[in-house]
Amino acid sequence: MSLVVNSTINGDPIEFSCEPDETLMDALRNRVGLKGVKEGCGTGDCGACSIRLDGALVCSCLVLGAEAEGRSVETVEGMSDGPKLHVLQSKFLEHAALQCGVCTPGFLIAAQALLEKNPTPTEEEIRYGLAGNLCRCTGYDKIVRAVQDAAKVMNKSSKRKKTSGGKK
Amino acid sequence: MNAENKMPKQVFRSVGTRPVRPDGVDKVTGRARYGADYDMPGQLVGRILRSPHAHATIKKIDISKAEQLPGVKAVVTSKDLPDLTDGNEDLQAILENCMARKKAYYDGHAVAAVAAVDAKTAKAALKLIEVEYKVHKHVTDVDKAADPKAPVLRKDCITEGVSPAPTKASNIALQSEFGHGNVTKGFKQADHIVTRNFRTEQTHQGYIEPHACVASISPDGTGEMWVCTQGHFVFRQQCAQLLGLDMAKLRVTSSEIGGGFGGKTHLWVEPVAMALSRKANLPVKLVMTRDEVFRASGPTSATSIDIKIGITKDGTITAGEATLRYASGPWKGSWAALGAMTAFACYDLENVKTTGLEVLVNRPKTTAYRAPSAPMAAFAVESVIDELAAKIDMDPVQIRIKNAASEGTKSSYGPVYGPIGIGPTLEAAANHPHMSAKLKKNQGRGMACGFWFNFGGQSSTHINIDIDGSVTLTVGTIDVGGARASLSLVVAEEFGIDYEQVKTVIGDTSSLGYNEMTDGSRGTFASSMSAIASVRKAIDEMIKRAAMMWDIPADQIEWREGHAHATGKSNANLAPL
């Protein structure tokens, strides 16, 4: 029997129904229509279905849809600010950090979580931080460079915000 | 002289620049639609029942209980996919692989499939299908399968390519031989001979996106399919043939592709989705799980390769011989011949002989994987070349330069080479600073050569110029790695317009003439040639029209920077069109 789940998805209150043993990945894709959440393995190995659940980076294939009740979910569809791309999205484009693109949504979400936790990661920290995401095409180097560059830009703009905030 | 020096030194305006890829924004925003991301109204969920045995005769399949489960709309077995292949062996192998007929040949081989209103019902229905198997001994190792004492997969498998034909069935399906000269004589001239056996394991292409499709077949014999593939025209042809549809009535649209690496050149589940849809008279979506991808879609062959190479003290190869056994899965088609062709193709040899063997094993059907069959052959040959170089204390790069094929060399697989870059490439590598850089701790340096063919094949493209001057290029080769960017650059270059004014799209099978797959490194190469031809035709046509408008002869008009320009003093008053 289906359950009704109420959660906040990309900032909006969303109600969806799902089976008790249905994964959040399937529910997001097939019930809510957020197909940017990709299934690569369904077993937590590839990271293509990465989302934020109450801020925590998780594989949505290892979460039940029912668990999202009352919780907040963030997916790649919620990353940009209207038509304005998130810095990570722009940097992935600029550095050609994607090829087939099926792993890209997961990488972006994981990179976002990484930079929130550690705004100035070293290359090694980026590689460890993104170890839960598999990419078959790029060889990872361009992804690492895109994240490094995004971190730089994000730190500059947050400094600017702080200074301008101080003047007020 | 280097091959590339013969090329004209053309100055490009667009080609060679690095714009942002046109498919990029959709991919970073989650908007790009892959195989599993598309739904048709009223679609059912398809699921496949797979054999738990590596080798078994299917004695009986009872689908009645599954059919009676509420919510189940269709259950199919091989009976729903009758053999319409008309003796075409390749198609027959696809058919048998998509749905086991008398025998299941590997763990994971499909034996039945269901379409139901939801995933839960489809899963429950699979459990209600009763299959009675008679389990046989199986063989998965290539050397063991080639042994005359091995369990034989097919009683009718008489080795092809051997004369006279063997009288007994075996697992060696096909033998192909290449070479020239006399290797026995060649080995007698050698100062050193190295003989080795190399084994490589089966490897999966490992694309992140599992195979997925949505198929819809109507009672009037028309159909549609959305699918992730490296070649939707080929998929259309083969599916239409297997299902007995008119090719023209089946329209296949390719999705964005989440990696292929050769593995998406082949049909695995698509005819099953179509058979389910036909039986249910509703669209059916079939998505493989990762487990299914690994169990039942194309890996590359496991191999066992014998290499023998003879060399003189000064480093000249006097003879090369190879026997290459490629595990083919339960059907031939592993292209052992390509391994036999490429093994020694980098070298100029007087005496060479290669034998490729396709060996049937109880493993999934193999398919293309990045220059199919060639890397394993190169690995074996190059390892022995290294060993020989060490034996005569010669630099491993120099020994390769000494024996490299050049223009006029009779290749190990037959043809005489035109310009070929292996020698100059090796010399450039030898002179590169990396070759003399000092090695740090735990660092090493290696050198190996490999050979691959390049071919064109059939391509068809379409150019549409809009009233604002922007251009759509429609191509029929799948973009697996960035071809849309490359092709847009090519079109911009030819027209003399900006990259941003060009949009390249992949057309469906009803919008263009036939296109071969994106495989064998042909996609951008072949589509570019067709695109250039299309652009030039369009420019000719526009010049003709300008001539009519200006009422001047066409030869007084030239095309520059996206415009028709009238030439000559008398036409100076005509503004470019």
Add this chain to the structure above:
Amino acid sequence: MPVLYESPQTTPEAVALLSKSKGKVHVLAGGSDLLVRMKGGYIEPDVIVDIKRIKSMNVIKKTADGFLIGAAVSCARLGEHAALKKAWPGIVEAANLIGSDQIQGRCTIAGNLCNASPAADSVPAMIAAGASAIIQGPRGERQVAVEKIAKSPGVTTLKKGEVVEAILLPPKQKKSSDAYLRFTPRTEMDIAVVSAAVSLTLGAKGVIEDARVSLGAVAPKALLVKPAAKAIIGSTLDDEALEKLAAACAAACDPIDDKRGTIHFRTKVAQVLAKRAAKIAWQRAGGK
């Protein structure tokens, strides 16, 4: 039978569900093992009891008996807990080696324990630390040493209706510390081929007063190797003591032989890792 998803708010409710529900009842903590098995069709639960809404299972608490780590606390949260990290660096480093950041956002050490894999990363660290599992069941509470939870691969000694509520780490002694090391072919996202954990307490002049040594992936379950601890107690971790430690570890190994590691390889690496882990724990405890 339709599957039921239950998310009790209290431990007694969870125990009632676990003991009274019909069919196959499974506890859902992080889900990083349960959902994988469900996806593969290896298990098909009739009832899933999600313990993450139970407040007491969702906290890390410092008590007089030591740190109490709720069964639903994710491994990522262990890494964010400064006091815990300082007291039990070995436990935290083991927990933060499990899977990826994504997995650590979900997985729990109680789940790692109850999954009963011989290669579980956090289990040897917990064994070395002398941790115990607080178990709630229809007959009330019991406290069991963690090394007694796993019986064999995938099988635990928990009885019907029982659930691990929390993991209790003993009070931290002065001049004590712990360490965990594992061998994997990949640096991340891999499962231990061999692992070792050492916890020790130093006395006067840096002499080891107390120690516990545990090995993972060298037997059907993670081992507490008492002779290995004995080999270093009373020493200052000199070479002779380390060799004795290694010998005791080798004697305890009874590994499988597969393509990830031969018996010889696993036995050899167990000795190396145990020695290295002991040295790290010793340094962390203030040994010089």
